Structure formats: structure tokens, C-alpha cells
Amino acid sequence: xxxxxxxxxxxxxxxxxxxxxxxxxxxxxxxxxxxxxxxxxxxxxxxxxxxxxxxxxxxxxxxxxxxxxxxxxxxxxxxxxxxxxxxxxxxxxxxxx
Numbered sequence: 001x002x003x004x005x006x007x008x009x010x011x012x013x014x015x016x017x018x019x020x021x022x023x024x025x026x027x028x029x030x031x032x033x034x035x036x037x038x039x040x041x042x043x044x045x046x047x048x049x050x051x052x053x054x055x056x057x058x059x060x061x062x063x064x065x066x067x068x069x070x071x072x073x074x075x076x077x078x079x080x081x082x083x084x085x086x087x088x089x090x091x092x093x094x095x096x097x
Contacts, residue, residue, distance in 0.1 A: 080086065
């Protein structure tokens with residue numbers, strides 16, 4: 001009976017050791033997976049930041065150009081008012097022949 005109990009306890013010990021080792025391997029694997037996912041997320045954030053910068057620069061340039069065109073149109077209106085010409089009126093070129 002004692003030998004049977006000893007064998008049973010040794011089997012339980014072996015099973016518990018296997019479970020403990022498997023648990024440790026699982027925790028290590030999960031930890032590595034979380035680290036890999038975190039690194040990938042950091043990389044993606046960097047790419048998104050670069051993409052945002054590459055998209056925002058042309059938009060800023062476009063808004064700047066629109067503002068410049070608006071300013072030029074306003075100045076042109078003042079010039080036309082000063083010389084008495086309508087903006088919609090076609091300009092006449094005088095040939096010097």
C-alpha cells in the first residue's frame with residue numbers, strides 16, 4: 001500500500017512539474033508576444049506620424065497658395081478700380097505697328 005501511494009504521489013509530482021513548466025513556457029511566450037505587439041504598435045505610430053506629416057504639408061501649402069491668390073485678386077481689384085477698368089472687361093493690347 002505504501003509503495004502504491006508513493007508511486008501515486010510521484011506521478012502527481014511529475015504531472016504538477018509538467019504543468020508548472022508548461023505554465024512558465026506559456027507566460028514567457030505571452031510576454032514575448034506582448035513585447036512584439038508593443039514594438040509593432042510603436043512602429044505603426046511612427047508610420048502614421050510620418051504619413052500625417054507628409055499629408056499635412058501639402059495641405060498647408062495649398063491653403064497658403066489659396067490665401068496668396070485671394071490676396072492677389074484683392075490687389076488686382078484695387079488696381080483695376082484705380083485705373084478705371086472692370087475686371088470682367090477684356091484687356092486691349094495696342095499694337096505699336
